[in-house]
Amino acid sequence: MLVNGNTLPKAYWLLFILIMLLTSYQNLLKFGKVQHYQMDEFEYYGRILFYLITSIAESIIYIVFIWLIVSIVKRVAEKWGISWVNR
Numbered sequence: 572m573l574v575n576g577n578t579l580p581k582a583y584w585l586l587f588i589l590i591m592l593l594t595s596y597q598n599l600l601k602f603g604k605v606q607h608y609q610m611d612e613f614e615y616y617g618r619i620l621f622y623l624i625t626s627i628a629e630s631i632i633y634i635v636f637i638w639l640i641v642s643i644v645k646r647v648a649e650k651w652g653i654s655w656v657n658r
Contacts, residue, residue, distance in 0.1 A: 583634055591630040598622045598629075 599605045599622050608615040 579634075579638070583638060586637065587630055587634050590633050591626055594629050594633075595623060595626040598626050 599619065602622075605615075605619060605622070608618075610616070
């Protein structure tokens, strides 16, 4: 786990960036309709910042779920004696 200086593997960080870009696109352009804002008030910048922060939080939740599923699959594979997971 993430204790004693351990960190996520690089694959998860790359996956995090990909998921964050996709959720940011979805939140900003599809749900937020940012392309229709005139950007003349601070409220619009606050909305964009809010959408970006929620996209980061959503991406973190996705990564945690993916990490949990992968760790469960690895444990089950070790229990059954399947060695192809650790290659």
